[in-house]
Amino acid sequence: MREAREMVQRPPRLPRASRGLGLLLLALSSAAASGCKGAHGSAGSAAQPDPRSSDASVEAQAAGGTALDSAAPPDESIPPTSSDELTARARHLLEAITKDDVDLATDIVFPRDAWLGLRDTADPAREWDKRVDRPFRRAVHRMSKQAEGAQFVSLELGHTVLQEAVRRRGWKKPLWSVHGSRLTYLDGGHTRTIVIHEMTAWRGAWYVTRLH
DSSP states (O other), rough: HHHHHHHSSSSSOOHHHHHHHHHHHHHHHHHHHHHHHHHHHHHHHHSSSOOOHHHHHHHHTTTTTOOHHHHHHOTTTTOOOOHHHHHHHHHHHHHHHHOOOOOGGGBBOOOOHHHHHOOSOOOOHHIIIIIIIIIHHHHHHHHHHHHHTOOOEEEOOSEEEOOOOOTTSBBBBBBBBEEEEEEEEEEEEEEEEEEEEEEEEEEEEEEEOOOO
């Protein structure tokens, strides 16, 4: 009787091949379920917008549409009086003078586009040509006769930095300016200096608005 009861209670034993097939089907079912879950999770993540990219886009549009503009320091802050980028642009100025080629120093001249947007005048483009571009070109040509073979030493900004007042037919916002900056160079073993009459700050950098 015991043997009969045991035979009734025990489930039938499957052949070894059948057991292997069952385990394989079970594994495939689990993998498919995990894959579907992962796919749904990825789709859900992709559908969510990145708030950081949206914020960056808004800031860029507010600053003029470029990431560089959004990262520029405000004009209310006084730019550093010395930096590697200012030194590099001062070297370009001396090179332009020694070679009598004003196009080598366009990066140190106050930008024309900025001038057009910041000047409260009837014709800011004409004013930029008259007050910035043409005088700069004449000064570079005149100085080139005195600085042939010059070697750059340093650029030292003037000691007094002033904030320009907002006024009619002038600046629309209070930019910083400095007079009497000194471009020092070596020429034939002698130390010489070019005095830059006026430099004006815009978006964290100094530019020449009047060379001589």
